Structure formats: structure tokens, C-alpha cells
Amino acid sequence: MTYLEQLRQARDKSQVTYQEFVLHTRQNKDGLFCFFEGTRGSDNAYYIPRIKVYTKDYYPLLCGGRDKVIEVYNLISLHSEYDKYKKAFFIDRDFNEPLKPEDGHIFETPCYAIENFYVSEHVFKEILKNFFGFSEISNEHKLYLDLYRQRQNEFHQAILLFNAWYACLIEIRNKEGKQTGVRLEEKPPKGFIQFSLESISKNYDINIIKSIFPNATEVTETDLEKKIQYLSQFDKHKVFRGKYEMYFLTAFLELLLKDSTTEKKYSQTKINFTFGDKLSNDQAVALFSAYAETPDILDDYLKSVTA
Structure with a gap:
């Protein structure tokens, strides 16, 4: 079993996705790292065609639920060495209150969800x-x-x-x-x-x-x-x-x-x-x-x- 496969079996999905991101950066990849909700990539079908209008180089990373995307964002924000990488975070609002202005690095749907x-x-x-x-x-x-x-x-x-x-x-x-x-x-x-x-x-x-x-x-x-x-x-x-x-x-x-x-x-x-x-x-x-x-x-x- 590879290191990445071991990570995927871990319980905390936000930690798993964070470590996947770290592995990408160790390979000196240049592009937009895209962090999505879900585990099946269902949001990708909506977002990826729109992302490709602005860049052809992107790496989709699945975080689990809405809260997990925010957790991954917070984990990455703790490390200034990752500031140089282009990153995008996408979440649904659901029935939650809108994010605060200081959370502007995360895209939140203005409606309930992408659907x-x-x-x-x-x-x-x-x-x-x-x-x-x-x-x-x-x-x-x-x-x-x-x-x-x-x-x-x-x-x-x-x-x-x-x-x-x-x-x-x-x-x-x-x-x-x-x-x-x-x-x-x-x-x-x-x-x-x-x-x-x-x-x-x-x-x-x-x-x-x-x-x-x-x-x-x-x-x-x-x-x-x-x-x-x-x-x-x-x-x-x-x-x-x-x-x-x-x-x-x-x-x-x-x-x-x-x-x-x-x-x-x-x-x-x-x-x-x-x-x-x-x-x-x-x-x-x-x-x-x-x-x-x-x-x-x-x-x-x-x-x-x-x-």
C-alpha cells in the first residue's frame, strides 16, 4: 500500500486532502489547486469547465463536506511556504449564514448549492x-x-x-x-x-x-x-x-x-x-x-x- 493510499484510509478527510496537496507541491507542480466538497467529484462537472476558461493547469482535490473544505483552507493558511501556490476553495452555502468578508479566499455559492x-x-x-x-x-x-x-x-x-x-x-x-x-x-x-x-x-x-x-x-x-x-x-x-x-x-x-x-x-x-x-x-x-x-x-x- 502506497503512502497516498494509506492517507486515503485515514479518518480525517481534511488531513488527507491537505497531505495530498503537500505531495503535489513537493513535485513542484505549477497550476491552480482546486478544493471541492464531496468525495465523488460531483461538483467538478460544474466548476471545471468554468475554471478552464481561466487556466488549463488545475488539480482537483476532494475534501468531503463543506466544513472539511474550510478546515483544509485553514490548515494551508498556517504555512506561509504555500502562499506562492495558486489555490481555489469552493463550498455550497446550504442553510448556513454567509461567510464573513475575511473569508474571501473561499468561493461560496450565493444560492443554496451548485444545483x-x-x-x-x-x-x-x-x-x-x-x-x-x-x-x-x-x-x-x-x-x-x-x-x-x-x-x-x-x-x-x-x-x-x-x-x-x-x-x-x-x-x-x-x-x-x-x-x-x-x-x-x-x-x-x-x-x-x-x-x-x-x-x-x-x-x-x-x-x-x-x-x-x-x-x-x-x-x-x-x-x-x-x-x-x-x-x-x-x-x-x-x-x-x-x-x-x-x-x-x-x-x-x-x-x-x-x-x-x-x-x-x-x-x-x-x-x-x-x-x-x-x-x-x-x-x-x-x-x-x-x-x-x-x-x-x-x-x-x-x-x-x-x-
Whole structure:
């Protein structure tokens, strides 16, 4: 077993990634060292094409969770000998408070996560044009865009309670140090959302949430209502959990494809495109990366770290 393989089996992922970075520097590599969340490289599909606009020499390093990226950043910052290397750190905001200005060397998404860059009306228009082949003057383009707006609004109303509840757990964790007691999947819990092209509705309440997640931190009714009101102020496709937003997009697209080949209720035109099996979150991030939004602050950040 090599030294690097031994490191990868270590428990502390931030230490592992830090040591990987150190090994790179010992080989006198010249380029941008990119530190990402995750362990599978799912964020790479979004960030790497945008990084390559500014540099062709880059080294992706996976840190684990958001906190691990910050830990790696802090570890490297302790050693002035690494100041000469170009480095970039990328994290999702999730339901956390924004980073402080002094943490400007880390890029934090202005929305919940990178998946939120994929679900705006603008991105959906790009998918209609480039994947489905419907120009903006076609009847299908207008029809499907109107459907998307309606169903997305309904989806947000249906998932608001669950987002607010989970946001309360994160706030309690950050303020009191209590673990959430919850591990979420890419999709909302089974049965929570009734999903069709005709309508989307909620099929759960707070008692059902508690029964599904019995180990979750207790959330008061007052705090939950405050969080609902707080989240309702913003563009929901930006502040709601990104993986659920991506779930909506992929599920909606799959229903459109199915309708175009079988029921033909909304259009007689068959969509000449197929995803094969159901799209996972990671696959959708890769497939639609070229059409996802790129915020100005990301461009500014990449310019600064590659200068």
C-alpha cells in the first residue's frame, strides 16, 4: 500500500486532502489547486469547465463536506511556504449564514448549492432549445415553459415546510452544536410529494416528518413558522435545498419525455431525446453544465485566483 493510499484510509478527510496537496507541491507542480466538497467529484462537472476558461493547469482535490473544505483552507493558511501556490476553495452555502468578508479566499455559492444554478427559467429555456430542439418561436417552447413555471411554483409550495424544518435543524446545529440527527437523500422522502404534469401537491405534515426522522433535533412550532416566513421572502429556486430543486427539474423532464411518446396530452410532437435510465443528481449536473448559470462573483473569484 502506497503512502497516498494509506492517507486515503485515514479518518480525517481534511488531513488527507491537505497531505495530498503537500505531495503535489513537493513535485513542484505549477497550476491552480482546486478544493471541492464531496468525495465523488460531483461538483467538478460544474466548476471545471468554468475554471478552464481561466487556466488549463488545475488539480482537483476532494475534501468531503463543506466544513472539511474550510478546515483544509485553514490548515494551508498556517504555512506561509504555500502562499506562492495558486489555490481555489469552493463550498455550497446550504442553510448556513454567509461567510464573513475575511473569508474571501473561499468561493461560496450565493444560492443554496451548485444545483440551484440549473433550475431557473433561463436554464430550462436552454434545455428546451438545445436538448429538445424547440426554438423560442415554437408552440412547444411556450407550452412547456408555462408548464414549468406552474409546476415549479407548486413544487416550491409543496416542499416549503420540509425545507423550513431542515433549515431549523441547521440553525440549531450551528448555534448550539447539536447534530441534526438527519441524513437526507437526493430526493424528498418517498410519498411526500404528489408529482405529475397536471399538478404537484404536498402529502405530508410536521407530524409525518417527525415520524420519518425520529432522531431529529426538536424544532418548536414558533421557530418553524418563523423559518417558513423567512424563506418565503426569497426566490425559492435559489434558497431551497439544491438537490431537491434538481430532483424537480429531472422529474419534470422525464414526465415531458414520457408524455411526448405515449399519452401526447400536451403536444403531438415527439421529443427526440432520451435520458435512458432515470437521471441521478450527479448525471444531471454533468449533462446540463454548459447551460447552468455562472454568477458574476464566480467569474470574479476565478479571475483573482488565477491572476
